[in-house]
Every structure is written in structure tokens, then in C-alpha cells.
Amino acid sequence: MAADGWSLGKHAFTSRLLVGTGKYKDFPTMKAALAASGAEVVTVAVRRLDLSKQGDESLLSWIPQGMKLLPNTAACFTADEAIRTARLGRELDMGDLVKLEVIGDKRTLFPDVEELVKAAAVLVKEGFTVLPYTNDDPVTARKLEDAGCAAVMPLGAPIGSGLGLRNPYNLRIIMETVKVPVLVDAGVGTASDAALAMELGAVAVLMNTAIAEAKDPVMMAEAMRDGVAAGRKSFLAGRIPMKLHASASSPMTGLIGT
Amino acid sequence: MQVKLNGEIRELPDGLTVTGLLAHLGIKAPRVAIEVNEAVVTKDRYESHKLSTGDSVEIVAFVGGG
Numbered sequence: 001m002a003a004d005g006w007s008l009g010k011h012a013f014t015s016r017l018l019v020g021t022g023k024y025k026d027f028p029t030m031k032a033a034l035a036a037s038g039a040e041v042v043t044v045a046v047r048r049l050d051l052s053k054q055g056d057e058s059l060l061s062w063i064p065q066g067m068k069l070l071p072n073t074a075a076c077f078t079a080d081e082a083i084r085t086a087r088l089g090r091e092l093d094m095g096d097l098v099k100l101e102v103i104g105d106k107r108t109l110f111p112d113v114e115e116l117v118k119a120a121a122v123l124v125k126e127g128f129t130v131l132p133y134t135n136d137d138p139v140t141a142r143k144l145e146d147a148g149c150a151a152v153m154p155l156g157a158p159i160g161s162g163l164g165l166r167n168p169y170n171l172r173i174i175m176e177t178v179k180v181p182v183l184v185d186a187g188v189g190t191a192s193d194a195a196l197a198m199e200l201g202a203v204a205v206l207m208n209t210a211i212a213e214a215k216d217p218v219m220m221a222e223a224m225r226d227g228v229a230a231g232r233k234s235f236l237a238g239r240i241p242m243k244l245h246a247s248a249s250s251p252m253t254g255l256i257g258t
Numbered sequence: 259m260q261v262k263l264n265g266e267i268r269e270l271p272d273g274l275t276v277t278g279l280l281a282h283l284g285i286k287a288p289r290v291a292i293e294v295n296e297a298v299v300t301k302d303r304y305e306s307h308k309l310s311t312g313d314s315v316e317i318v319a320f321v322g323g324g
Contacts, residue, residue: 020322020323020324021322021323021324022322022323022324023322023324024322030322041304043323043324044320044321044322044323045320045321045322045323045324046291046318046319046320046321047318047319047320047321048264048265048316048317048318049264049285049290049317049318051264051283051317051321058274058289059291059320059321059322060320069320071320072323072324074323084296086291087298088293088298088316088318089291089320091291091292091298091300091301092289092290092291092318092319092320093320130316147321159324160324185262206324207324208323208324209324212324
């Protein structure tokens with residue numbers, strides 16, 4: 001198959017799996033899983049430095065060389081908080097990518113789309129490559145595209161839930177609604193969920209918990225890598241239409257005894 | 259002078275710059291970012307940016323997240 005690259009703004013990639021760095025039991029496991037995933041982009045969170053602890057092992061020293069950092073604005077509940085966090089993330093990484101999260105509800109962690117669109121517009125003006133985590137709502141996706149976001153990242157299911165794609169039809173509509181890349185972010189539980197997202201036409205899939213909290217995170221990272229690749233190939237190859245009744249694979253002519 | 263540092267009130271020497279603050283706290287990690295009164299202080303301004311009493315300072319770093 002010819003090179004099947006994709007891009008976020010000015011950044012070009014080949015891997016279609018983006019992975020997080022949260023919830024791992026230890027850094028060596030995380031490092032091995034990140035490497036096994038084949039991902040080129042890895043998400044990180046921005047938090048206050050613990051001033052009581054010095055000389056802690058830095059997360060960054062455990063991220064394989066060459067992976068691009070994607071700072072997120074996780075746990076921000078207003079546009080202003082998210083904008084401040086994004087600016088700090090850019091200062092830390094000196095890059096322009098930001099995974100924009102503005103959460104509206106603590107229990108579901110569903111986005112506050114009003115604040116999200118507001119924050120996106122400000123950050124785009126400031127030169128960020130904005131990747132908004134959003135609901136599976138085509139109207140919001142269009143507003144985010146109109147605000148200048150480099151992609152939209154609708155959820156498959158709530159963050160960390162592992163429920164899989166609860167609304168594949170909305171995801172498909174979003175893919176038909178916007179011209180920017182659509183990445184499915186959150187809700188993936190297992191490799192078939194990732195494959196399904198890619199079969200629907202997602203440009204890539206972003207996940208954290210499904211790998212980090214698997215019994216064997218390194219093997220699951222490989223499974224996700226393969227699932228994303230298989231789903232992408234299925235999408236490109238073009239699936240057959242679903243039919244209610246059978247359609248024989250073997251010829252119905254030349255049967256013996258007729 | 260009194261400065262609010264990562265949410266806690268701290269007593270610090272008067273006229274400390276951001277460079278001085280990092281040295282005072284023993285922070286060597288190059289991968290921190292600083293915000294003073296909700297505005298980022300870029301690394302090229304660490305030497306020149308003097309803190310004042312009542313400032314609110316945030317020192318942040320990357321942690322694991324998704």
C-alpha cells in the first residue's frame with residue numbers, strides 16, 4: 001500500500017493512533033506501551049509542580065525519543081482556564097499543538113461546548129493548532145471547524161469508560177459534516193472499537209485508559225496499533241453493503257446431479 | 259515579600275526575579291513553565307521579570323494524562 005499519511009495543521013504523521021500517558025502503574029510499563037503502540041503523538045497534562053518534592057523522575061525522560069508531545073487542558077471547566085493551561089503547555093513544549101478540553105460536568109466529563117468553542121477561537125487566533133475534544137454532535141463539530149480548529153475529536157463514549165462507540169451514526173455524520181480530520185477520542189475499550197472507528201472513516205484514534213489499565217498494557221498497545229491499521233485498511237478497501245438475505249459465494253450453476 | 263506560589267502564601271526575599279525564584283526553590287528542571295498573575299512569563303524574561311509582593315505565581319510541569 002502506498003504511503004497513507006495524514007496531518008494536523010502543519011504537522012504530518014503516518015501512525016493513526018495517538019496515546020496518553022496517564023494511569024500507568026509505572027514509567028517503564030508506560031515507556032514500553034508507548035513504543036509498542038507505534039504512536040507518533042503522545043498526550044500529557046499540565047499541573048502545578050509539587051514544590052515539596054524535588055528530584056522526582058521526570059515523565060518526559062520516559063517518553064520515547066521522537067514522539068511529539070500534545071499538551072492537554074484536561075480538568076479545565078471554563079474557557080479562561082483552558083486558555084491559560086494551553087499557553088503554559090505551549091511554553092513547556094515550545095510547540096503549537098493543544099488538545100483542548102473544557103469539561104462541563106464532573107461525573108460524565110462531557111464537554112461544555114459553549115466554553116469549548118469560545119476557547120478554540122481565542123487559541124486559534126494565538127497560533128495554536130487546536131484539537132478540540134468534543135461531544136458527538138455534528139453542529140458543534142462544524143462550529144469548531146468554523147473557529148479554525150485543525151481537527152475535531154468527538155468522543156466515542158465518556159473518558160475512561162471503555163464503552164466503545166456508542167453513537168457511530170453521529171460520528172459518521174460528523175465525518176461528512178466537516179472537512180478537517182475527525183479523530184475519535186475517548187471511550188475506546190478494546191481493539192475492535194478502534195478498528196470500528198477507523199472503518200467509519202476516522203482519520204485517527206486517541207486513547208489512554210484502554211491501554212494503560214489493560215492487564216497487559218504493552219500487548220494491548222500492540223493490539224490497538226493493529227486494530228487501527230486493520231480498520232484503516234478496511235475503510236480504504238471499501239466494505240460490502242449489508243444485505244438482509246444470503247448471497248452465495250459459490251456458483252449456483254454446474255451443480256452435480258441436476 | 260509575600261507571594262502566592264502554587265496556591266500557597268510564601269515569604270520570599272524582596273525583589274526576586276523568576277530566575278532567582280527557581281534557584282531559591284532549587285528547581286533545576288528545564289521543563290517548567292511559569293505564570294505570574296495569570297500571564298505566562300517566557301523563558302527569555304526569567305532574568306528580567308521581578309516579582310512583587312502580592313503576586314500570584316504558578317509553576318507547572320507536564321504530568322501523565324490523556
